[in-house]
Amino acid sequence: MTTDDSGRLARARVATRLPAQDLDRARRFYSERLGLEPVDERPGGLLYRCGAAEFQLFRSAGASPGTFTQRSWQVDDIEAVVAELKRRGVVFEDVELPAVYGGGRTEGGIVEVQGHYAGSGARADRGAWFRDSEGNLLAIGQPVF
Known part of the structure; x- marks a missing residue:
């Protein structure tokens, strides 16, 4: 590797992509349940922008395993966001954390x-998880300082 090649990934934009077996169904979920509209679309994908980040939903024949968090949003008031999403019909997961993460169960x-999460400066994070219409596991988080 030459010195011109070093750090290319460090300078690259990160692109999060989530699979959707039914792109129309996913679009309705993200609009009706999360209040998000795509900023760009193609026949096989939708691009969303939230703050300075963006993510894409893409048409896929494969299904998400939904066994780990695939996308998250960091918010300032998790109670308010969770309450709003519940009003919109989002169903949150009941989670029991292993001891390595402090144990505990979801309440509300x-x-x-x-x-x-390394580098956040927080002693902990408060989190809530839900699935989109395609089975992708998504999270809302709020740092605890």
Whole structure:
């Protein structure tokens, strides 16, 4: 590798992509349940922008395993966001954390996760998880300082 090649990934934009077996169904879910509209679309995909980040839904014959968090939003008031999403019909997961994350169960859809994310400066994060119409596991998080 030459010096011109070093750090290319560090300078690249990160693109999150989530599979959707039914792109029309996914679009309705993201619009009606999350209040998000695509900023660009192609026959095989939708592009969403939230703050300075963006993510794409793409038509896929494969299904998401939904066994890990695939996309998350960091918010300032998790209770308000969870309440709003519940009003829109989002169903939050009941989660029981392993001891490595401080243990605990969700209450009202929210649980505190100890020392989970490096570099945030937070001692913990409060989190809530839900699935989109395609089975992708999504999260809402709020740092606890």
